[in-house]
Amino acid sequence: MKKLTFKGGTHPPHSKKATQNIAIAKAEPPKVVVIPMQQHIGAPCDPIVNVGDEVKVGQKIGEAKGFVSVPVHSSVSGKVVAIEPRMYTGGTKVTCVVIENDMQDTIHESVSTKGSLESLSSDDIKNIIKESGIVGMGGATFPTHVKLAVPPEKNVDTVILNGAECEPYLTADHRLMLESPEDVVFGLQALMKALNVKKGYIGIEDNKMDAIDAMLKAAEGKEGVEVVALHAKYPQGAEKQLIYACTNREVPSGGLPADAGVVVNNVGTAAAVGKAIKTGMPLVERIVTITGEGINNPKNLLVKIGTSFKEVVEKCGGFKGNPQKIIAGGPMMGIAQFNLDVPVVKGTSGILVLSEQEARLPEASNCIRCGKCVEVCPINLMPASLSTNAMQERFEQAEALNAIDCIECGSCSFVCPAKRPLVESIRLAKREILARRRKAQAK
Amino acid sequence: MENTRFLVSSSPHIRSGESTQRIMMDVAIALLPALISGVWFFGLKALWLTVVGVAFAVATEVVMQKIMKRPVTVKDFSAVVTGILIAFNVPVTLPWWMVAIGSIFAIAIVKQAFGGVGYNFVNPALAARAVLLASWPVDMTAWVQPGADAISTATPLAILKGTEATGVLPSLWSMFVGNIGGSIGETSALALLIGGLYLIYRKVISPRIPVTYIATVGIFAFIFSGFDLAIVPYHIFAGGLFLGAIFMATDYSSSPMTAKGQIIFAVGLGLMTSIIRFFGGYPEGVSYSILLMNVVTPLIDRFTMPRKFGEVKARA
Numbered sequence: 001m002k003k004l005t006f007k008g009g010t011h012p013p014h015s016k017k018a019t020q021n022i023a024i025a026k027a028e029p030p031k032v033v034v035i036p037m038q039q040h041i042g043a044p045c046d047p048i049v050n051v052g053d054e055v056k057v058g059q060k061i062g063e064a065k066g067f068v069s070v071p072v073h074s075s076v077s078g079k080v081v082a083i084e085p086r087m088y089t090g091g092t093k094v095t096c097v098v099i100e101n102d103m104q105d106t107i108h109e110s111v112s113t114k115g116s117l118e119s120l121s122s123d124d125i126k127n128i129i130k131e132s133g134i135v136g137m138g139g140a141t142f143p144t145h146v147k148l149a150v151p152p153e154k155n156v157d158t159v160i161l162n163g164a165e166c167e168p169y170l171t172a173d174h175r176l177m178l179e180s181p182e183d184v185v186f187g188l189q190a191l192m193k194a195l196n197v198k199k200g201y202i203g204i205e206d207n208k209m210d211a212i213d214a215m216l217k218a219a220e221g222k223e224g225v226e227v228v229a230l231h232a233k234y235p236q237g238a239e240k241q242l243i244y245a246c247t248n249r250e251v252p253s254g255g256l257p258a259d260a261g262v263v264v265n266n267v268g269t270a271a272a273v274g275k276a277i278k279t280g281m282p283l284v285e286r287i288v289t290i291t292g293e294g295i296n297n298p299k300n301l302l303v304k305i306g307t308s309f310k311e312v313v314e315k316c317g318g319f320k321g322n323p324q325k326i327i328a329g330g331p332m333m334g335i336a337q338f339n340l341d342v343p344v345v346k347g348t349s350g351i352l353v354l355s356e357q358e359a360r361l362p363e364a365s366n367c368i369r370c371g372k373c374v375e376v377c378p379i380n381l382m383p384a385s386l387s388t389n390a391m392q393e394r395f396e397q398a399e400a401l402n403a404i405d406c407i408e409c410g411s412c413s414f415v416c417p418a419k420r421p422l423v424e425s426i427r428l429a430k431r432e433i434l435a436r437r438r439k440a441q442a443k
Numbered sequence: 444m445e446n447t448r449f450l451v452s453s454s455p456h457i458r459s460g461e462s463t464q465r466i467m468m469d470v471a472i473a474l475l476p477a478l479i480s481g482v483w484f485f486g487l488k489a490l491w492l493t494v495v496g497v498a499f500a501v502a503t504e505v506v507m508q509k510i511m512k513r514p515v516t517v518k519d520f521s522a523v524v525t526g527i528l529i530a531f532n533v534p535v536t537l538p539w540w541m542v543a544i545g546s547i548f549a550i551a552i553v554k555q556a557f558g559g560v561g562y563n564f565v566n567p568a569l570a571a572r573a574v575l576l577a578s579w580p581v582d583m584t585a586w587v588q589p590g591a592d593a594i595s596t597a598t599p600l601a602i603l604k605g606t607e608a609t610g611v612l613p614s615l616w617s618m619f620v621g622n623i624g625g626s627i628g629e630t631s632a633l634a635l636l637i638g639g640l641y642l643i644y645r646k647v648i649s650p651r652i653p654v655t656y657i658a659t660v661g662i663f664a665f666i667f668s669g670f671d672l673a674i675v676p677y678h679i680f681a682g683g684l685f686l687g688a689i690f691m692a693t694d695y696s697s698s699p700m701t702a703k704g705q706i707i708f709a710v711g712l713g714l715m716t717s718i719i720r721f722f723g724g725y726p727e728g729v730s731y732s733i734l735l736m737n738v739v740t741p742l743i744d745r746f747t748m749p750r751k752f753g754e755v756k757a758r759a
Contacts, residue, residue, distance in 0.1 A: 007752075012457060168457065240752065253753035325450045336451040358457070359450050365516065366561040368463050371700035380749040382700065402751050410455035417461040418561075424453040 003206055005231035006241040008378040010411045012168050012234055012332065014207055018298040019171040019291050024179055026302045027315055029101055033076050033306030035061065036088040037095045039345040040135040041142045042068035047097050053080045056108035058281050060131075061097050070133045070143045074099055075284035075304035077106040089328040089335060089342050096343070099306070111280045117190060125194040125277070132276035133283045133346070138162060138173075138237065138266035139329050141347035144273070147263050148194050154258040159191050160246050163204040163211065163267040164230055164237030167330025170350045172287040173267050175300045177204065177211040180271060181218035187270030188225060190277055195263060198224045201246045202267065207232040234332060235409040239264050241378050253405050268349075283346055290316045294323025294353035303344045309351055310340035325359035327352040332410045362419040373412035373422055379405050383412035383422040390429035395436065398429040406430060463560065467520030469647045473638035474527050474690065480621045480631035484589035485535040489627045493530040495539045499546035500526030507555040521560045525549050528568035531628025531686060532730070533575065536585045545571035565737040566694045569687075569730045576730075586624035596624035599681040600726040603674070618680040629683040639689035651705045652698060652712075653688040659713020660684060667721040678720065687729035688712075697737035704740075704747035711736050 038044035045062030049055055055074040062072035074097075082098040114120065114128050130145035150156050161184065165173040177184060188200045202219065204212045206229045219225040230236050230245050240251045242264060249260040257264050265273075272283050284305055291298040296317030303312055309326065313319065327334040328348055344351075373383035381402055389397040403426055412422040481489040504522040508515045517523075529545045549567035557563055576583045588596040599618060602610045613623045621631025628635075642648045657679060664678035665671070678684075683691075692698060692712055699708050712732045719728025 010459070012459070244752075250753050250755045252755050253751060255753070323449075325452075325456065327454075327456055331454075331456040333454050334456065335454070336456065337449060338451055339448060352456075354456065361452060362458055362462075365463060365519065366559055368466070368521075368561040369695040369698075369700055370466065371695065372461070374700050374749070375702075379752040381751060382744075382748060384700065385744075401748070405751055405753065408454075414455050414457065415459050415461065417459075417463050417466055419458060419462070421453070423455065427453065 003229045003231050004203075004245040005233055005236065006244045006378055008376050008380065008411070009233040009235060009241070010376045010415050012414055014232070015168045016171050016174070016207070019289050019300055020174055022175075022298070022300055024175045024287055024300045024302055027304070027307065027312065029076060029103060029105070030304060030307040030311050031101055032081075033074075033099050033101065033304060034086055034096045034308065034343040035072060035075065035099065035306040036086070036343060036345055037062045037072060037097065038088075039072065039141060039305070039347065040070050041140065042066065042070075042146075044094060045069065045072050047083050047095065049080050049083075049097060051080050051083055054078070055080060055099060056106045058111040058284060059108040060110075060282075064130075068143055068146050070130060070135055070145070071282075073133055073282040073284050074108075075306050076101040077104050078102040087338075087342050089337060089345055089348060091335065111282075113280050114277045117186075117193060117277070120193070120277070122194050122196055125190050128276055129194070129273055131282070132272070134269060134272050134276065135283070135346050136266055137268035137272060137286060137346060137349070139333065139347045139349050141345075144265060144269055147265070148191070150195070150258040150263065154261065156195055156258055156261050156263055157197050158199045158201065158247060158262045159188060159195060159197055160242060160262055160264045161188050161200070161202040161267050161270050162237050162239075162242055162264055163202055163208075163215070164242060165208070166205060166232070166234045166237040167332055167334070167349070168234075169291050169352055170289045170330050171291075171300055172289045172349050174208050174211050176271055176287055177208070177267055178214050181214045183271040183274040184215065184267050185218045185222055185225060186278070187272070187274035189222065190273050191263070191265060191270060192224065200225045202227045203230050203242050203246050204228070205230050205232040205236055234411060235378060235407070238378065238407055238409055240407065253402075286344070286346060286348065288312065288344055288348055289350040290353075291350065292323070292353035293355035293358050294320055296320045305345060306343045308340065309337065309342050309344065312344060312351055313340060313353065319353065321355055323353045323359070324356045325354040327354065332414065333408065364420045365418045367418055367420055370417060372415045372417065376411040376415050378409060378411065379407060381406060383426060384420075386429065387420060387422045387425045390425040395429055395432050398426070399433050403429045403433060463519045463521070466647050467524050469642060469645045470524045470690070471520060471527065473641045473647075474524070474531070474628070476634035476637045477531065477628045477631060477686070478527070480634040481531070481535075481627040484621055484630060485587070485627055489530075489535050492533065492535065492537065492539060492542050492627065493527055495542045496530035496546050497523050497526030499543040500529070500550050503547045503550035504555065507551050508559075511555065513559065516560065519560060522550055525554070525567045528628070528690060529571050532568060532572040532626050532683070533583065534585050534587065534625075535627050536587055537582055541575055541579060541582065545575050548574050561696050563696045564740075565734050566691050566697050569691055569734055572730050573734060588624055589622050589630075598624050598726065599677060600720065603677060603681070604720070604726040612677065615676055615680065618677065626683060626686075629686040632680045632685045635685040635689055639685075642689070648689075648693040649702075649705070651702060652692050652709045655706055655709035656688040656692055656712045657684060659710050660716055663714060663717030664720075667717055678717075682727045683729040684716070687733055692733050692736075697740055699740050699743045699747065701744060701747045701749055703749070704743040707743055707747065708736055708740065711739070
């Protein structure tokens with residue numbers, strides 16, 4: 001099997017051994033769920049239930065506002081006990097619907113199969129996806145139906161499923177592909193039908209040969225579906241790098257995948273699409289990898305959206321030692337959390353608990369101009385120069401050095417021998433440049 | 444679950460095991476074969492001068508950083524590397540205090556006055572060599588033949604040039620292993636090559652600069668000599684080319700960061716070295732070529748910015 005890849009990138013240790021061979025287990029139901037009205041990129045939802053209401057599993061509790069937004073559903077049956085702002089994994093407070101679980105798991109009447117793929121039109125599928133609250137489950141949480149709403153002049157001819165899982169530690173997608181490959185393929189076929197395209201790729205890094213085999217078997221005889229092996233190299237799962245590896249097309253700077261004729265979705269997203277069509281159950285639970293040196297029993301758990309990190313950690317035997325850092329997602333792009341009082345949301349691919357030693361950040365020293373950051377940058381930027389300009393607040397220069405094109409993968413900071421905060425400072429420059437552009441536009 | 448407040452920082456949350464110290468230690472290790480050959484051919488004084496070079500480089504760094512109230516960073520090993528390279532660039536007959544002055548100048552003026560490691564705009568060891576050569580031209584070119592008797596000799600390049608010295612050219616084998624007159628660390632192409640291969644293996648340097656530089660010198664030696672193929676290996680193995688190409692031109696701070704820039708830089712080095720050797724006043728041109736190209740480095744970096752990913756037209 002030919003292995004595909006992109007130029008640049010780096011090789012962080014995979015650190016997946018702790019959970020890659022552990023089958024997905026269903027987490028015991030939580031007593032209370034805290035469901036944020038914003039778990040996606042775009043406008044937050046309006047709650048459509050009131051305190052005291054009885055809700056059922058799969059019942060819509062938040063209505064989408066605007067096109068770039070998706071509804072939110074209850075993950076348990078029980079009673080709404082509060083609707084108030086609470087902290088979520090994004091680091092800010094958002095309106096959350098708090099539901100006390102009655103442990104009955106009563107399923108809402110709206111949840112029923114949507115029929116076979118043949119019986120559904122492209123628009124039907126898009127509508128099911130939107131109404132099921134499906135977003136990019138790799139972590140970016142972009143509403144999936146928006147990705148599918150590409151204008152015909154873009155000539156989209158390919159769907160790619162991202163099964164690279166290039167983030168170290170995470171094994172949620174790996175286990176999904178291994179245990180439910182048919183769901184993934186079914187989801188891909190649905191996405192292909194929704195977009196009316198004939199070609200679908202499933203890209204998987206070659207450190208998951210068993211998943212590649214499982215997907216190959218599931219894809220056998222499925223027209224247009226191709227499983228491709230990718231070199232295990234970070235950030236292989238970055239959208240633009242994945243598109244390049246699979247199709248040899250470059251997404252134009254400032255453009256979207258559709259500008260390269262491609263729509264990319266995570267394998268988890270595809271499985272959720274498949275489930276929504278087959279069973280009618282909207283996105284109310286997801287697979288989460290709970291791992292790291294600071295956790296007693298690392299696991300892959302199927303967790304109901306809204307379960308607190310604290311409860312999930314307890315289900316994994318609690319902390320080992322005195323961990324210093326909790327990350328929602330992987331170690332390269334995940335978001336560090338202040339405490340465990342945040343709920344698992346649609347984009348929570350992992351809960352990573354780092355020990356004191358793992359969490360310790362080395363002190364930065366002078367840039368020695370070794371050029372390693374230039375070598376690894378998958379976008380061919382010059383992170384060292386960008387970062388110098390960013391830190392001295394010379395944002396025009398940073399803009400001229402294409403700061404906006406940075407995908408914030410963190411390869412530069414990871415590889416830097418002087419331990420400089422490269423992507424951290426470039427990220428800052430990006431915010432500043434975008435803010436200035438908005439200001440200029442407003443004038 | 445005692446800890447309820449955790450460390451929060453911007454991603455990425457993990458770092459590679461690479462460090463400035465590890466890189467500089469690798470360079471120091473890579474210089475060992477050349478040190479051994481220097482001691483083998485020129486005696487223990489070669490070792491003594493290297494120790495002096497390192498000791499004064501490290502001491503100067505500590506003193507300067509204390510004066511400037513900056514954190515002391517001698518643990519990064521970069522001063523050690525500079526100290527070794529200064530000793531490698533002088534003849535074994537040089538008085539030790541001249542080496543000491545070279546080290547003080549390199550670290551205090553070229554490195555620390557400009558901001559420390561990474562901020563020197565030329566190679567500190569080569570700048571020191573240039574200062575020593577300008578200050579004590581006779582001592583800096585008092586070459587001796589390898590061996591205990593310290594018989595004075597001329598370098599092969601001086602013989603080739605024919606203006607300053609006459610003599611019989613040594614065999615190519617002697618030149619390859621280093622059994623010739625020259626600076627302490629420059630004569631053995633073999634020892635330097637071993638060090639260079641180690642650095643490439645350890646990914647401390649890429650072969651781009653040394654290979655391009657040496658090849659360019661070979662090509663121009665062939666052209667400038669009126670297509671005399673026999674003279675090419677002499678130009679490649681003679682003088683400080685291997686030392687310069689592998690250890691000095693690859694100095695991170697003063698060489699381009701982009702791949703294309705490194706090639707341009709190395710071609711420039713080869714051209715400049717050949718011009719000095721064939722048409723200039725000096726028999727050897729490696730140090731001055733590197734110093735000159737060092738100064739052009741920021742310009743090269745600016746004009747060789749890599750094509751960013753996605754600089755393509757959207758599909759119709």
